[in-house]
Amino acid sequence: MEKYFEILRACALFEHIEQQDIFGMLACLGAKAKEYSKKQVVFARGQPARYVGVVLSGSVRIEQLDYSGQRGIVSTCQPADIFAESFACAGGATLPVSAVCARDSSVLLIDSARIMAPCDSSCHFHRQLIYNLMKIIAAKNIRFHRKLDIISRRTTKEKLLAYLSYMAAENNSRSFYIPFSRQELADYLEVDRSGLSVRISRLKKEGMLECDKNFFCLLGETAEGT
Amino acid sequence: MEKYFEILRACALFEHIEQQDIFGMLACLGAKAKEYSKKQVVFARGQPARYVGVVLSGSVRIEQLDYSGQRGIVSTCQPADIFAESFACAGGATLPVSAVCARDSSVLLIDSARIMAPCDSSCHFHRQLIYNLMKIIAAKNIRFHRKLDIISRRTTKEKLLAYLSYMAAENNSRSFYIPFSRQELADYLEVDRSGLSVRISRLKKEGMLECDKNFFCLLGETAEGT
DNA sequence: TCATTTTTGTTGAATTTTCAACATACAATA
DNA sequence: TATTGTATGTTGAAAATTCAACAAAAATGA
Numbered sequence: 001m002e003k004y005f006e007i008l009r010a011c012a013l014f015e016h017i018e019q020q021d022i023f024g025m026l027a028c029l030g031a032k033a034k035e036y037s038k039k040q041v042v043f044a045r046g047q048p049a050r051y052v053g054v055v056l057s058g059s060v061r062i063e064q065l066d067y068s069g070q071r072g073i074v075s076t077c078q079p080a081d082i083f084a085e086s087f088a089c090a091g092g093a094t095l096p097v098s099a100v101c102a103r104d105s106s107v108l109l110i111d112s113a114r115i116m117a118p119c120d121s122s123c124h125f126h127r128q129l130i131y132n133l134m135k136i137i138a139a140k141n142i143r144f145h146r147k148l149d150i151i152s153r154r155t156t157k158e159k160l161l162a163y164l165s166y167m168a169a170e171n172n173s174r175s176f177y178i179p180f181s182r183q184e185l186a187d188y189l190e191v192d193r194s195g196l197s198v199r200i201s202r203l204k205k206e207g208m209l210e211c212d213k214n215f216f217c218l219l220g221e222t223a224e225g226t
Numbered sequence: 227m228e229k230y231f232e233i234l235r236a237c238a239l240f241e242h243i244e245q246q247d248i249f250g251m252l253a254c255l256g257a258k259a260k261e262y263s264k265k266q267v268v269f270a271r272g273q274p275a276r277y278v279g280v281v282l283s284g285s286v287r288i289e290q291l292d293y294s295g296q297r298g299i300v301s302t303c304q305p306a307d308i309f310a311e312s313f314a315c316a317g318g319a320t321l322p323v324s325a326v327c328a329r330d331s332s333v334l335l336i337d338s339a340r341i342m343a344p345c346d347s348s349c350h351f352h353r354q355l356i357y358n359l360m361k362i363i364a365a366k367n368i369r370f371h372r373k374l375d376i377i378s379r380r381t382t383k384e385k386l387l388a389y390l391s392y393m394a395a396e397n398n399s400r401s402f403y404i405p406f407s408r409q410e411l412a413d414y415l416e417v418d419r420s421g422l423s424v425r426i427s428r429l430k431k432e433g434m435l436e437c438d439k440n441f442f443c444l445l446g447e448t449a450e451g452t
Numbered sequence: 453t454c455a456t457t458t459t460t461g462t463t464g465a466a467t468t469t470t471c472a473a474c475a476t477a478c479a480a481t482a
Numbered sequence: 483t484a485t486t487g488t489a490t491g492t493t494g495a496a497a498a499t500t501c502a503a504c505a506a507a508a509a510t511g512a
Contacts (some may be wrong), residue, residue, distance in 0.1 A: 064375070067391030067444075074375070086371070089364035096395065116357050117351070131342050132357060137363050138315035144370035145312070147302075151377050152416040155468065156502075165293030169322065172301070182490060190378040192470050197491050198466095213490095218293075379500065380470075408460060418500050423461050425498095439460095439508095 003034070004056040010080040011054055013132050017125050023126045031110040042099040042107055049087035049095045051109045052133070055079050058105025062090070064097045076102065088112035088135055151190055156199045159189045165211075168218055175217040230259070230282040230332070236306040237280055239358050242349050252350045257336040268325040268333055275313035275321045277335045278359075281305050284331025289324045302328065312337035312363055377416055382425045385415045390435075394444055401443040 006016055008022055017025065033056060036042060042053060042060060053060065055077045062074040062083060072098055077083045087095055089112055101107075115129060152160045164183075167176050178185065186193035203209040210217040231284075234248055243251065250297055268279060268286060279286065281303045288300040300323055303309045313321055315338055323397060341355060341373060376388045389411075393402050404411065412419035429435040432444060436443040 046408040067387045074371075086364045086367040089360050090368055091361045091365075116353075116360070120355060123342070127344060130360075134315050134342070134356075134360055135317050135362065137360065137367055138312045139317075141367050141370065142316055142361055144367065144374060145300075146379065148370060148374055151374065154416070157468095159292045166269075190380070194471080194491075194493095195469055195487095198493095201491070288459075383498090419459095420463095420501080421499055424463095427461070 004108075007056050007079050008054075008108075009225040011082060012080075012136050013052075013054060013082050015128075015132050017128050017132075019167075019170070021125045025129065026108070026110075028126070029110055029114045029129075033106055033108050036101045036107060038101055038103045040101050040224055042101065042105075043084055043097075045096065045098045046094050047089070047141050048085060048102070049093060050111055050113065052085045052088045052112050052115070053077075053083045053099060054070065054108040055081050055083070056106040056108055060105055060107065061100050061102045062097050063100055082136060085133065088213075089116075089133070089137060117191055147188075156189070156191045156195055159191060160196065160199060160203070161208075163189060164216055164218055167216070174219070175215070176214060179212070179213045182224065230334075232279075233282050233305050234334075237308060238306075238362050239278075239280060239308050239355065241354075241358050243354050243358075247351045251355065252336075254332075254352070255340045259332060259334050259336055260411075262327045262331050264327055264329045264331075266327050268327065269310055269321055269323075271324045272320050272323065275310060275316070275319060276337055276339065278311045278314045279303075279309045279339050280327060280334040280336070280340070281307050281309070282332040282334055285328040286314060286331055286333065287326050287328045289326055289410055290322070308362060311338075311359065313368070314343075315359070373414075382415070382417045382421055383402045383429065385417060386422065386425060386429070387413060387434075390442055390444055393442070400445070401441070404442060406418060406440070 002023070005019070005022075014022055023096075025140060026091065034042075043049075043051070057079055057080075060077045060081075060083060060225070064072045064074050066072050075083075083099060084095070103161070106209050115126075115133060125154070130226060146166060150159055150166070153159045153162055164178075167178060170176075180188060182197060183193050186196045189196065200209065200211065204211065208218070208220045228249075231245070231248075235245060235451065240248055260268075262284070269275075269277070271291070283305055285305075286303045286307075288303070290298045290300050301309075304353060309325060310321070313319065313323075341352075341359060341367050372392060374384055376392070379388055380387045390404075393404060394400050396402075399426060406414060409419050412422045415422065426437065430437065434444070434446045436445060
């Protein structure tokens with residue numbers, strides 16, 4: 001377990017918790033590290049959502065069943081990533097997804113009820129842990145909200161402009177670098193890559209946009225202030 | 227303030243907190259009820275996100291600025307609804323949206339730092355409050371995730387089937403009633419209403435679907451178990 | 453019951469996207 | 483430097499969406 005020290009330190013769940021306190025706290029929470037081999041199931045769809053998972057090594061995929069019964073990958077979690085936290089914290093319900101190891105992996109399991117339960121020793125780490133968990137879930141919420149706002153536009157052009165104006169707001173500037181390749185941007189916007197290219201080209205011609213690789217600059221009547 | 231008793235009782239934030247404890251706790255948290263007139267701003271875009279809001283009366287709109295400077299309504303909050311909680315709990319950042327009263331309203335403001343801070347009297351309501359807040363945010367997260375999964379499909383047919391299979395899973399049955407009119411369903415799926423009608427008709431003809439008004443039944447090779 | 457309003461389904465035209473195939477530019481590496 | 487492979491832009495055809503206008507059906511209310 002101690003060999004995963006660096007991983008735990010990098011995990012947002014343990015931010016601002018002193019290194020020497022982490023293991024004591026995990027013991028207090030009854031957290032357990034478990035080893036899984038490739039394709040083994042960590043959480044199965046339908047079982048009650050109790051545990052928060054932290055990937056210690058390997059990689060874990062969150063999978064979902066399609067309406068046609070097709071398996072779909074919701075996300076892939078790498079070491080230091082936390083998963084199933086929303087389900088565990090939303091209370092009660094059963095898992096609508098499964099967590100399956102993409103290869104041999106080691107996972108830390110923490111009972112969400114223990115996280116929320118009163119702690120006898122009233123360790124202040126515990127409070128920080130709750131705060132961290134809240135922050136993680138709230139931040140994810142904001143990301144989802146933003147993506148939803150972007151994806152819900154009807155056309156590629158609108159999606160792109162919505163995304164770019166978010167980036168502009170984030171950078172306090174109309175010029176910025178995006179963290180995506182064209183293919184990745186298309187994936188994020190949930191549109192066809194070549195169609196996206198066409199759209200970017202046209203926006204350039206129309207003078208609404210300048211860009212070179214990952215650098216973008218919004219031009220024209222694009223409002224900013226107010 | 228006491229006149230809003232019923233509203234507070236209906237608010238998810240105060241679930242499982244004894245009625246007689248609510249006001250004491252609010253005092254302990256330094257929560258304040260404020261009156262606003264129509265169009266007055268509760269939270270302004272750009273200011274630090276500190277407070278969680280609870281609508282006591284009237285109605286509050288969460289507004290956002292478009293890339294073209296257009297105002298867009300993200301959501302409308304009715305009495306007992308809570309708003310700005312994700313921003314307040316995600317830590318640090320400034321608000322990317324504004325909260326504006328759609329009419330004369332009364333709003334309860336609670337400092338999120340006080341919610342998370344250690345409570346001297348260590349009231350157990352406080353713990354329940356944190357738990358409730360976590361649950362609210364996590365549940366919203368799941369709703370967002372689901373909607374994202376649906377909306378990110380490329381075609382209306384796929385969006386519809388994704389939505390319907392979520393409903394089927396939720397009801398443990400291929401037959402169920404949906405809580406939307408056609409127009410509302412189209413809005414939820416972010417597609418054109420008439421186009422949606424066309425799609426539903428075709429799916430009926432193809433024998434994949436039966437439906438009558440709000441009643442739907444998935445047919446055919448739609449997998450369910452496993 | 454009748455009249456009115458709202459909701460839903462249908463149609464065709466215009467727009468847009470997707471998809472496949474290909475050309476070019478760029479990057480990595482032998 | 484030449485070669486190879488990846489990323490990006492371009493094109494045209496097929497498919498899907500949006501949009502506007504209208505018709506039919508259902509709900510509402512006088």
